Amino acid sequence: NAGVTQTPKFRILKIGQSMTLQCAQDMNHNYMYWYRQDPGMGLKLIYYSVGAGITDKGEVPNGYNVSRSTTEDFPLRLELAAPSQTSVYFCASSYLGRAEAFFGQGTRLTVV
């Protein structure tokens, strides 16, 4: 089992550029999440999804968009990158009825 797979692992963006962070899970989990981790800080929830076609905002959604067209995939879109979006992004998934989440390896994004 691959678990939760994120691509790319690293990326440098210029201010104003756009990109999509990919996330896929093969565990048939209903719930998927995007978190960001800033240096020395805990994880902040950006967006989450309880199933295909359903998404909702977390604590820090501004500047991001998501979609969930399939159970497996949950891409995160940055439309106009800003230096404040420099962070490590983690995708996670969990079973219906269980709150513990399984995490991907992360995408380290730098906006310059």
Next chain:
Amino acid sequence: GEDVEQSLFLSVREGDSSVINCTYTDSSSTYLYWYKQEPGAGLQLLTYIFSNMDMKQDQRLTVLLNKKDKHLSLRIADTQTGDSAIYFCAEGKIKAAGNKLTFGGGTRVLVKP
């Protein structure tokens, strides 16, 4: 609101026990978790405890929960150099609208030989 607090740093000698502490504010939490993050890696679930339990032991790991004080601790017995990592405490609730995890800021544990 929900808040989870942890100390920033812990230094321990190899072979000693480590104790990492966490406090949380939401008394309606269903589960409490400990995650480990090694450099450059994602978060790995170490262990978790249901909110109606006081203690859980899993090999070298012991989790203690004091619900009255909203205090959670993780004890690592016989700490090894491979235990050097950042440890995150998290509290979780299961909701129909989406399971939710709230994380602390992480405790960096350094194990000295």
